[in-house]
Amino acid sequence: MQEMTLIVTPGDEGLPIRRLALERMHMSYGQFKQAKFGGALLLDGEHVRADRRVMAGQQLVIRMPQRAGVPCAPSALRLNVAYEDHDLLVIDKPAPLPSVASRKRDMETLENAVYSHLGCPEGFIYRPVNRLDKGTSGLMVVAKHAHAQQFLQAQLHTEGFVREYYAVCEGMPPAPEGRIDMPIAKEDAATVRRVICAQGKPARTHYRVLETGAGRSLLCLKLDTGRTHQIRVHLAAIGCPVTGDFLYGREHMALPNRFALHSCYVRFVAPGGAAVEATSMLPRELRVLL
Numbered sequence: 162m163q164e165m166t167l168i169v170t171p172g173d174e175g176l177p178i179r180r181l182a183l184e185r186m187h188m189s190y191g192q193f194k195q196a197k198f199g200g201a202l203l204l205d206g207e208h209v210r211a212d213r214r215v216m217a218g219q220q221l222v223i224r225m226p227q228r229a230g231v232p233c234a235p236s237a238l239r240l241n242v243a244y245e246d247h248d249l250l251v252i253d254k255p256a257p258l259p260s261v262a263s264r265k266r267d268m269e270t271l272e273n274a275v276y277s278h279l280g281c282p283e284g285f286i287y288r289p290v291n292r293l294d295k296g297t298s299g300l301m302v303v304a305k306h307a308h309a310q311q312f313l314q315a316q317l318h319t320e321g322f323v324r325e326y327y328a329v330c331e332g333m334p335p336a337p338e339g340r341i342d343m344p345i346a347k348e349d350a351a352t353v354r355r356v357i358c359a360q361g362k363p364a365r366t367h368y369r370v371l372e373t374g375a376g377r378s379l380l381c382l383k384l385d386t387g388r389t390h391q392i393r394v395h396l397a398a399i400g401c402p403v404t405g406d407f408l409y410g411r412e413h414m415a416l417p418n419r420f421a422l423h424s425c426y427v428r429f430v431a432p433g434g435a436a437v438e439a440t441s442m443l444p445r446e447l448r449v450l451l
Contacts (some may be wrong), residue, residue: 171217179211199226236273243439248309248432253441257418295368299424312432323428326382330401330451331423338369341395345388355390364388365394374451421447
């Protein structure tokens with residue numbers, strides 16, 4: 162079982178355990194319900210009810226039941242870890258590498274590599290916070306337990322969780338910097354392609370041109386929203402598809418099975434309250450495109 166611990170401060174004295182769990186320990190209602198009925202609520206080692214009020218100096222321990230994981234195969238792939246603590250990993254993912262294992266493919270994945278990095282734990286559950294396409298490289302955050310995943314995903318599409326990307330695109334955007342504000346929808350049920358559509362979900366991408374060369378531009382991009390394929394769809398819509406993007410542009414012989422998109426920066430607050438920041442350089446195979 163996963164345990165979460167809190168020492169009650171004078172400012173929290175008199176509050177019920179339920180409120181401490183939701184407001185101070187940042188648990189979701191679903192997580193707290195699971196702990197209440199399938200785990201344990203302990204106050205100074207004594208099993209207590211959710212409405213029990215606490216006193217300053219007491220130790221609250223909430224034990225979370227672990228749900229069964231899906232069997233995962235070990236991997237020989239060594240992870241490039243930009244940051245790690247007891248709650249999470251920030252991994253610099255290479256491309257092309259799928260983020261998630263699948264029964265349809267028998268190959269290395271980030272999921273299997275995380276499983277091996279953590280020592281092949283029994284009941285392993287893969288908990289990605291943000292996702293990167295197989296063809297995208299760079300920084301990806303993976304939680305080690307359910308509470309960390311819930312805590313981080315609650316930040317994901319807020320100003321508290323900053324994500325920036327590098328993209329090498331064909332041509333030159335209409336201005337040195339700007340915002341692309343175009344709604345995105347799925348093309349149809351038979352494809353993974355997304356399209357610009359008035360009835361789609363709001364999507365906003367900020368871009369800034371860093372340099373140009375060989376008929377291409379290097380952009381730094383920041384997302385206000387996190388739609389599937391958002392950067393790729395938006396850049397294609399302004400006539401500057403990501404170099405090597407076989408779905409929204411054209412393949413490039415120098416980029417087998419990947420395209421010129423790289424997650425270069427993340428900043429967020431970890432469950433323990435620490436500010437986490439990580440950066441990743443533009444890969445050489447993308448730099449030479451310029």
